[in-house]
Amino acid sequence: MDLDLEITFINKCVIKNKRQRYIGFISNPKRRSTFLKMLYHGRDIDKSKFMKVDSGLEMLLTKRLAMMPVDVSGYIISVDRSIDGQMMSARSAINKLNAYTEGTLLIFGKCELVYYVGEAPHNEYISV
Secondary structure, eight states: OOHHHHHHHHHHOGGGHHHHHHHHHHSSGGGHOOOOOHHHHHHBBBBBGGGESOOOOHHHHHHHHTTSSSEEEEEEEEEEOOOTOEEEEEHHHEEEEEEEESSSSETTTTTEEEEESSSSSSSSEOOO
């Protein structure tokens, strides 16, 4: 787990009055599941920091990633424990998202780009 990156995400993308609460959840491994439940349902994500993705996700992500350093990696936070906390190349991370969807965040760099997949339907967002 990359606690510093997760805290950066919370401070940047969670509504202000819930930030400290969620930082407490991720700081305690026994409480992490509470944070992941919020992630799945999208509660407390500050949607003003995101735009809805209706189609062309791969193209949009590729375009946005092209503006970042070549070696940027993707960090996954997910309700799926088999991929939660993994860091990998941007391409590998995007491919993982094709297989695992709801309740997943893909964070690139130091939270410069965030892709969020919440509960269906119409659940894909990318940071602005």
